[in-house]
Amino acid sequence: MKHRTVFALLALALCMFGAPAFAQSASPAPTESITVTGIKEVEKAVTDFVGAMTVPTRVAGKMARWRDRICPITAGVRPTAVKFITQHVKDVAAQVGAPVDDREGCKPNIEIVFTTTPQALLDTIFIKYPELLGYHDNSAQATKMATVTWPIQSWYSTATRDLRGNPLVDGVKTGGVTMTMQLPPGGYGGPSGGALPMLEMNLPDARSGSVTGSRLGDGMSSEFNHVVIVVEPAKLLEYELGTISDYIALLALAQLQPPEKCQALPTMLNLLVAGCTAPPKALTSVDQAYLRALYKVTASTSFHGQRGEMIYQMTHSLAPGQ
């Protein structure tokens, strides 16, 4: 067993370091230089893609993903389509490493609604369940968020989990934090004698949580609390149910919005962007690599670190053997 491991390591080392040297001496470089340029191009494209697609949550500033097991529910289409779409989202989730709740009657946390009047639905959400729109500071932001602009659009309610594992839904009023501080003694700008006065500060919108204090990661992580996906079928007549289901699955598992311009890498997100040449009509290897990487990244590390991990995972997934 030990020998086999050593052999495997040697073989790997030969592949990584020995092979290029051999290639250089045995034949002129074209194959190798193409390979090297290839991985760099892939890495550049992946970096651009991850940079354009990933957004940090407003509270913890991390990438959000499902920590709770997903339980999608679909409404507004015929029963066979309901079953197909719901199961498809679960299947894709299982493939990319997202947790899935397979129990009958599980509590839905992904709501997929097909409607001919999406804006009316969003108006109702704005009035009755504004927390489902996602984190917002004020009504102006909420109004903007509640505006339907795409035929398939998603809204993400996120939560922040602190170092001790306590989750708190982002944007929920907590009653604030009251801090009591002792003023410094004389000589540091404070009073010169007697009992040190106490200063009480009340921060009405503040939240408290346990963090590490490390630059690499503060111990906080972001996760989805609830996702709403609204589909307007009248604007998607040219697409088959499989295509729509794939797109829905992508939005259900990652905090994504259609990009402003066509992405260089082949991704389903180009589907609804005007002017993209032959956009993929199914989840591509890029989309799958993105989702797999998202569910592999260290949840508590910094957003910058998470992006780096995503780029590494995706690059090595899309350019295997490099």
Place this chain on the structure above:
Amino acid sequence: MMPRKALILAAFMGLPALAAVLPAMAEEPMISERPDGTGDPDATTCRKPQPIPNSRFTGPRVCKLNSQWALLRKNGQDLSPDGREIIPDPKGTNVGAMNCTYAGGGATSGGQMICKPQ
């Protein structure tokens, strides 16, 4: 009534008392028979309890942000007396029509929505 009380308090006890009273006033939601969404969109306005049809009871006080009341009026809607359902506005669809505009704001602040009756 409250401002007068606050001024009297301030006169007798000095300005700190006024400072103590004013924040409490700011947090108190407005009460209205029929909120129309005017004013600060992030301020809360409560509708007085309304009688529940076919019942001797009245519903609860229903509190929403002015922006939410404004959207209801814009859509010709109201909340049911129990506050749970969105219903067609019994007083007509154009009673509370609003002109809503954004003012100010940047990339992060999102500006301010100001609604006024048309």
